Amino acid sequence: xxxxxxxxxxxxxxxxxxxxxxxxxxxxxxxxxxxxxxxxxxxxxxxxxxxxxxxxxxxxxxxxxxxxxxxxxxxxxxxxxxxxxxxxxxxxxxxxxxxxxxxxxxxxxxxxxxxxxxxxxxxxxxxxxxxxxxxxxxxxxxxxxxxxxxxxxxxxxxxxxxxxxxxxxxxxxxxxxxxxxxxxxxxxxxxxxxxxxxxxxxxxxxxxxxxxxxxxxxxxx
Numbered sequence: 352x353x354x355x356x357x358x359x360x361x362x363x364x365x366x367x368x369x370x371x372x373x374x375x376x377x378x379x380x381x382x383x384x385x386x387x388x389x390x391x392x393x394x395x396x397x398x399x400x401x402x403x404x405x406x407x408x409x410x411x412x413x414x415x416x417x418x419x420x421x422x423x424x425x426x427x428x429x430x431x432x433x434x435x436x437x438x439x440x441x442x443x444x445x446x447x448x449x450x451x452x453x454x455x456x457x458x459x460x461x462x463x464x465x466x467x468x469x470x471x472x473x474x475x476x477x478x479x480x481x482x483x484x485x486x487x488x489x490x491x492x493x494x495x496x497x498x499x500x501x502x503x504x505x506x507x508x509x510x511x512x513x514x515x516x517x518x519x520x521x522x523x524x525x526x527x528x529x530x531x532x533x534x535x536x537x538x539x540x541x542x543x544x545x546x547x548x549x550x551x552x553x554x555x556x557x558x559x560x561x562x563x564x565x566x567x568x569x570x571x572x
Contacts, residue, residue: 355378363474363526364474364477364478366388367474367477367478368477368478368481368482371478371482372401372417372481372482372485373409373414373417374405374414375453375456375482375485375486375489376408376417376423376424376425376489377403377405377408377409377425378403378452378453378456379425379449379450379452379453379489379493380400380401380408380425380426380427380428380449381400381403381408381428382399382447382448382449382452383395383427383428383430383445383448383449383501384396384400384401384422384428384429384430384452385401385448385458386444386445386448386531387428387430387441387445388401390435390436390437390441390444390445391434391435391436391441392431392432392434392435392441392445393434394428394430394434395428395429395430396430398428398429400428400429408425408551409425409426410423410424410425410426413425413426426498427532429443432445432504439508439509442504442507442508443504443505443508443509444504445504446501446502446504446505446508447501447505449489449490449493449501450489450490450493450494450501451490453486453487453489453490453551454486454490454549454553456482456486457482457483457486457487457490457549457553458553458556458557460479460480460482460483460486461479461483461553461557462488462557463475463479464476464479464480464483465557487546487549487550488542488546490545490548490549491542491545491548491549492542495529495538495541495542495545495546497521497525497528497532498518498519498521498522498525499522499525499526499544500525500529501527503518503521503522507519
């Protein structure tokens, strides 16, 4: 799903989709800063990054990727992990915060799709399906335990200090490792597995016995 191609095919749908998709990426980052502030690190607050103003968050390449391929990112919210109270718990909670917000947004979108008056409205239905898809993808991808993704920091929260240092040393090469794994398809089974877990969690939260229909619709978009 490339938003840029949608701009020419259906400008109205482009306008409907672009704002919730941009904010899905922004909320992910702001959530890290909110939780870091709760645990005692005000770096994001002092940097003006707890704002929902998109101008302080958007990354040029991440925004372009969102428009071209339907998946993007914002500038990472700065967190000084050494400032966190209860370091291990803080590290885990701050790192999970963005993915948790993606889960919340995806859950809300799927919940609204159960309302007949909304599911019968094509623009709203399409927007909610795409919002659910993007947030599930963002949440599942970021949970992969490869630096600099959030999942690596969650893993660090459970590792002994020496193992944390070893994992941190991979971070300068993490981007290239991710690109290699993505292009070779080696990450696909992991991403699909995590996506299915997230859909299962959403099903439990909403009390839905079977999300197969909703899942098929989400991935079709």
